[in-house]
Amino acid sequence: MGDAEQSPLTVTLRIPSSQSPVSLTLTANSLLIKGSKPQHVPLLRVLKAHFDPESRILNVAYLAERGGKNYSPLVNIEGKVEDQNVDSTTASWVENVLQACYEGLSVERSRQLLVFVNPHGGTKKGVSIFVKVVEPIFRAAGCGLNVIYTTHQGHAYEVVKESPLEYAAIITVSGDGLIHEVINGLSHHGNPIKALSTPVAPIPAGSGNGLSLNLLGIKDGFDVGLAALNVIKGRPMKVDLFSMTQGGKRSLSFMSQALGLMADLDLGTEHLRWMGDTRFMVGLLKGIVQLKPCPVQLSLKVAETDKTKMAEDLVTSRKEFEKDNISRSLPFNSITKVPEKSTLPPLNYLPDDADGWTSFDEPLIYVYAGKGPYVGRDFMAFPVSLPNDGLIDVMVMPLSPRKDILAAISGAAEGENYWRSNIKYVKAHAYRVKPLKPKGNLSIDGESFPFEEFQVEVHQGLGRFLSMYGQYAVDFASQNPAID
Ligand SMILES: Nc1ncnc2c1ncn2[C@@H]1O[C@H](COP(=O)(O)OP(=O)(O)OP(=O)(O)O)[C@@H](O)[C@H]1O
Numbered sequence: 001m002g003d004a005e006q007s008p009l010t011v012t013l014r015i016p017s018s019q020s021p022v023s024l025t026l027t028a029n030s031l032l033i034k035g036s037k038p039q040h041v042p043l044l045r046v047l048k049a050h051f052d053p054e055s056r057i058l059n060v061a062y063l064a065e066r067g068g069k070n071y072s073p074l075v076n077i078e079g080k081v082e083d084q085n086v087d088s089t090t091a092s093w094v095e096n097v098l099q100a101c102y103e104g105l106s107v108e109r110s111r112q113l114l115v116f117v118n119p120h121g122g123t124k125k126g127v128s129i130f131v132k133v134v135e136p137i138f139r140a141a142g143c144g145l146n147v148i149y150t151t152h153q154g155h156a157y158e159v160v161k162e163s164p165l166e167y168a169a170i171i172t173v174s175g176d177g178l179i180h181e182v183i184n185g186l187s188h189h190g191n192p193i194k195a196l197s198t199p200v201a202p203i204p205a206g207s208g209n210g211l212s213l214n215l216l217g218i219k220d221g222f223d224v225g226l227a228a229l230n231v232i233k234g235r236p237m238k239v240d241l242f243s244m245t246q247g248g249k250r251s252l253s254f255m256s257q258a259l260g261l262m263a264d265l266d267l268g269t270e271h272l273r274w275m276g277d278t279r280f281m282v283g284l285l286k287g288i289v290q291l292k293p294c295p296v297q298l299s300l301k302v303a304e305t306d307k308t309k310m311a312e313d314l315v316t317s318r319k320e321f322e323k324d325n326i327s328r329s330l331p332f333n334s335i336t337k338v339p340e341k342s343t344l345p346p347l348n349y350l351p352d353d354a355d356g357w358t359s360f361d362e363p364l365i366y367v368y369a370g371k372g373p374y375v376g377r378d379f380m381a382f383p384v385s386l387p388n389d390g391l392i393d394v395m396v397m398p399l400s401p402r403k404d405i406l407a408a409i410s411g412a413a414e415g416e417n418y419w420r421s422n423i424k425y426v427k428a429h430a431y432r433v434k435p436l437k438p439k440g441n442l443s444i445d446g447e448s449f450p451f452e453e454f455q456v457e458v459h460q461g462l463g464r465f466l467s468m469y470g471q472y473a474v475d476f477a478s479q480n481p482a483i484d
Contacts, residue, residue: 160185175206
């Protein structure tokens with residue numbers, strides 16, 4: 001490093017809090033900060049570099065490692081560049097750093113963001129999370145912000161529906177319910193295809209936060225600092241969305257549809273929101289005690305039923321991704337080719353379509369269908385799910401003794417349920433459900449819908465989420481552990 005320190009890739013600062021000067025060196029993929037303790041900050045985490053030639057103050061901001069904290073903190077380094085003769089070098093050093101940590105990572109600087117903060121999501125910490133943690137990170141990165149604190153259910157939907165589509169991304173500080181609202185607002189925009197190509201990204205402040213877990217992984221999925229970094233440095237990742245039609249009405253779903261036990265444990269525990277995501281476990285245990293069958297008629301337009309093949313396809317897809325890890329996430333300047341006028345894709349399957357459909361007639365405990373491995377911290381429901389394969393993963397648990405359902409809790413966070421022989425798991429192009437009892441819960445992306453007949457089909461790559469990784473940040477042991 002001795003040579004690098006002499007080169008123009010290094011600047012040296014006098015910082016009030018530090019006795020000795022601090023040097024900052026731009027390396028190929030990090031910023032090396034040498035003060036009392038040297039550290040490499042990956043360029044992905046560098047948010048800002050600014051030099052004021054008049055005061056000769058240099059300011060650098062980055063997101064530090066989380067360490068033992070709940071979230072990765074913002075760190076600002078500010079100090080005087082001592083040598084008067086290096087002003088122009090410092091200005092070009094700043095530009096080099098910005099080039100490396102934005103354009104070098106194929107992301108644009110100073111994103112303009114539309115941000116919805118739900119004061120009532122999850123444990124009601126959305127406002128303080130935004131003000132104390134997220135907003136300072138966005139400001140440090142020079143983002144332009146239009147912040148809307150939602151005042152009622154449907155507020156985000158109404159705003160997005162009429163949005164001028166001038167934002168680099170739409171951000172939700174809430175749970176998965178607000179994402180559902182935003183996506184449906186975009187789908188009801190005058191130009192839905194263009195609207196839905198606006199990337200969406202979550203700041204996890206709800207209870208389940210399934211999308212955040214899928215984008216950031218199980219260790220980082222609740223780290224609101226890292227979620228803010230994903231907003232700044234993530235790239236648009238194409239994702240499939242689902243059309244859910246019910247009684248002639250069409251809405252979009254991005255994550256899951258649940259009936260039976262899996263809907264009851266979510267919608268039946270809304271009054272326990274103060275518990276955070278523990279409410280789902282309470283709901284599950286209550287559901288197992290009561291053990292209500294969920295009589296429905298389920299029909300599927302099946303694409304794949306072989307669990308081993310689906311797990312192998314996941315491995316192949318990951319390998320392909322690693323070979324060319326930018327292919328799935330789009331560079332920022334490649335997403336503008338969308339028509340000026342558009343309509344949602346037409347529905348491919350009519351409600352009475354029966355050609356090539358198969359029915360599943362056994363009594364059930366639940367039907368759970370969706371995209372994205374995690375639906376919550378304790379449950380990797382769809383471990384072989386892929387963001388953009390044009391298919392929906394459908395999981396069905398036939399009526400089983402209580403001990404089998406209890407046994408399925410262990411290993412649920414690792415996706416081991418997938419391999420249980422009593423759990424049916426298929427990939428489908430579409431499916432439909434007809435309830436055979438008058439009352440029950442139907443949860444779409446965690447939101448309550450009428451317990452009535454509905455049909456779901458997949459639209460490949462219709463939506464965009466911001467992702468720093470370009471694929472789900474989820475590890476699934478794709479070998480059958482032979483747990484039954
Ligand atoms: N000011 C508000 N008052 C009441 N409800 C609101 C308000 N703003 C938004 N909402 C609604 O709150 C609902 C719940 O939000 P969300 O689902 O994002 O959080 P959550 O349910 O706690 O998290 P998760 O879905 O991850 O479990 C959404 O349906 C949203 O429309």
